[in-house]
Amino acid sequence: xxxxETAVEFYEATFGxxxxxxxxNETQGVTEAMLYVADAPGGASYVQLLEPLAADTPVGRxxxxxxxxxxxxxxxxxDVAAALEQLRSDGIRLVDEQPRHxxxxxxIAFLHPKSIGGVLTELVQSANx
Amino acid sequence: xxxxETAVEFYEATFGxxxxxxxxNETQGVTEAMLYVADAPGGASYVQLLEPLAADTPVGRxxxxxxxxxxxxxxxxxDVAAALEQLRSDGIRLVDEQPRHxxxxxxIAFLHPKSIGGVLTELVQSANx
Numbered sequence: 001x002x003x004x005e006t007a008v009e010f011y012e013a014t015f016g017x018x019x020x021x022x023x024x025n026e027t028q029g030v031t032e033a034m035l036y037v038a039d040a041p042g043g044a045s046y047v048q049l050l051e052p053l054a055a056d057t058p059v060g061r062x063x064x065x066x067x068x069x070x071x072x073x074x075x076x077x078x079d080v081a082a083a084l085e086q087l088r089s090d091g092i093r094l095v096d097e098q099p100r101h102x103x104x105x106x107x108i109a110f111l112h113p114k115s116i117g118g119v120l121t122e123l124v125q126s127a128n129x
Numbered sequence: 130x131x132x133x134e135t136a137v138e139f140y141e142a143t144f145g146x147x148x149x150x151x152x153x154n155e156t157q158g159v160t161e162a163m164l165y166v167a168d169a170p171g172g173a174s175y176v177q178l179l180e181p182l183a184a185d186t187p188v189g190r191x192x193x194x195x196x197x198x199x200x201x202x203x204x205x206x207x208d209v210a211a212a213l214e215q216l217r218s219d220g221i222r223l224v225d226e227q228p229r230h231x232x233x234x235x236x237i238a239f240l241h242p243k244s245i246g247g248v249l250t251e252l253v254q255s256a257n258x
Contacts, residue, residue, distance in 0.1 A: 068247035070199040118197035
C-alpha cells in the first residue's frame with residue numbers, strides 16, 4: 001500500500017477487521033499492520049498491510065512495478081526449518097535459505113515466485129504454535 | 130495458471146494440499162480446482178487454481194497482462210447479499226451488483242480492485258453456512 005494508515009482505516013471500516021499488531025522492520029524496509037481475520041487449526045489468518053519505508057526496497061520496487069495489489073501469500077507450517085529443507089530437496093527455488101524473523105514473533109521464509117506460478121509464497125511458523 | 134493439471138500436481142506434491150472439488154464454468158470462462166487448506170469458523174479456506182478456457186476471458190486477459198500470479202482474494206461472509214448492500218452504501222465499487230453462483234455451491238460477489246488497493250476481492254457465502 002502507498003499509505004498504511006489509509007489502508008488500515010479502509011479495512012477496519014469496510015471489512016470490520018481489527019489490527020492485531022503493528023511493526024516496522026528496517027531490515028526489510030517496511031512498516032506494516034496485521035489485521036486479524038480468523039482462527040484456524042494451523043494458526044490464525046491475517047491480512048498483512050505493508051507500506052515501504054523507501055522506494056529502493058523490495059516492497060517499494062513492487063509498488064513501482066506492479067502498483068498496489070497482493071504482494072504475497074503465506075501458509076502456516078508447524079516447522080519452517082523442516083519445511084524449507086523439504087522444499088529445497090524438492091528443487092523449489094528459495095528466497096530465504098534459512099528461516100528469519102517475521103511479524104508477530106513468527107519464524108518465516110519466502111519461496112521464489114518463479115517456482116510457484118508467479119506467487120511469492122511465505123512459510124509462517126507462528127510464535128505460539 | 131496456464132495449465133491447471135500441472136498446477137494441481139505441483140500444489141499436491143509440494144504443499145500436500147488435496148483437491149476438494151473441480152468445476153468448469155463456461156459463463157466465467159474458467160476451469161478450476163479448489164484445494165482445501167484448513168477449516169475456520171467463517172468457513173473453510175481454499176487455494177483456488179484457475180485456468181482460462183480461452184484467451185478472451187477475464188482470467189485469460191489477466192494472464193496475458195500480468196502473467197501467472199494471485200488473481201483474487203476471497204473472504205467468507207455470513208450473508209453475501211447483505212454484505213454487498215452494505216458495501217454499496219459505503220460507496221465501494223462493485224463488479225457484481227447481485228450475488229451469483231460460485232465454486233462448491235457458494236454464493237459469491239466480486240468487488241472492484243480500484244476500491245480496494247488493487248486487490249480483486251471476492252465475498253463468499255459457503256453453501257453449508
